[in-house]
Amino acid sequence: xxxxxxxxxxxxxxxxxxxxxxxxxxxxxxxxxxxxxxxxxxxxxxxxxxxxxxxxxxxxxxxxxxxxxxxxxxxxxxxxxxxxxxxxxxxxxxxxxxxxxxxxxxxxxxxxxxxx
Amino acid sequence: xxxxxxxxxxxxxxxxxxxxxxxxxxxxxxxxxxxxxxxxxxxxxxxxxxxxxxxxxxxxxxxxxxxxxxxxxxxxxxxxxxxxxxxxxxxxxxxxxxxxxxxxxxxxxxxxxxxxx
Numbered sequence: 001x002x003x004x005x006x007x008x009x010x011x012x013x014x015x016x017x018x019x020x021x022x023x024x025x026x027x028x029x030x031x032x033x034x035x036x037x038x039x040x041x042x043x044x045x046x047x048x049x050x051x052x053x054x055x056x057x058x059x060x061x062x063x064x065x066x067x068x069x070x071x072x073x074x075x076x077x078x079x080x081x082x083x084x085x086x087x088x089x090x091x092x093x094x095x096x097x098x099x100x101x102x103x104x105x106x107x108x109x110x111x112x113x114x115x116x
Numbered sequence: 117x118x119x120x121x122x123x124x125x126x127x128x129x130x131x132x133x134x135x136x137x138x139x140x141x142x143x144x145x146x147x148x149x150x151x152x153x154x155x156x157x158x159x160x161x162x163x164x165x166x167x168x169x170x171x172x173x174x175x176x177x178x179x180x181x182x183x184x185x186x187x188x189x190x191x192x193x194x195x196x197x198x199x200x201x202x203x204x205x206x207x208x209x210x211x212x213x214x215x216x217x218x219x220x221x222x223x224x225x226x227x228x229x230x231x232x233x
Binding site: 033043048090104105106107108109112 | 120153158159160162163220224225226
């Protein structure tokens with residue numbers, strides 16, 4: 001079975017540009033979450049989508065947006081890139097929105113974004 | 117206020133020895149879950165072990181065990197018989213609010229573990 005897949009694996013963008021990152025969850029998983037991990041820190045929650053609806057949002061500016069498609073894959077969009085947006089962006093999928101207490105989140109390998 | 121604290125930025129352990137990675141957390145929610153993840157240099161987060169706030173026994177998964185002390189709000193990870201492949205960043209994480217409508221995991225700052233041959 002394929003795990004969570006993210007594309008691209010690496011990306012270099014210029015300040016002011018926009019970027020789209022993609023995530024395909026594990027087959028059967030309806031929940032996708034996005035995290036930003038700045039070098040030397042733990043991941044920070046950005047968004048969660050479940051059944052194509054935004055269910056939660058972290059403390060990130062409106063330049064960050066996302067969506068989930070009918071096949072449960074997801075895109076994370078970041079507009080007007082800043083140098084500080086350079087980070088590893090992780091996508092996680094899980095079976096349920098919440099409730100199953102030991103539902104683990106399975107992570108992809110991440111997209112390493114560098115803004116220059 | 118920081119919800120997950122990992123006070124050991126870096127740890128060294130001799131191969132085949134046991135090591136304890138510390139984690140303390142802060143929540144007022146009576147229902148929560150605690151996780152440990154391993155992140156090798158490749159970047160992927162690998163799930164290791166889970167402990168629920170209502171679980172009576174400490175969780176174990178192979179060489180990993182979680183020393184859960186609810187009153188002290190600590191959830192230390194114990195790795196027995198360390199292997200060279202255990203060298204990685206280790207993150208303690210918490211999911212709180214099972215009554216909320218979304219699923220948010222809060223991560224600590226991580227501990228870098230190096231296993232010495």
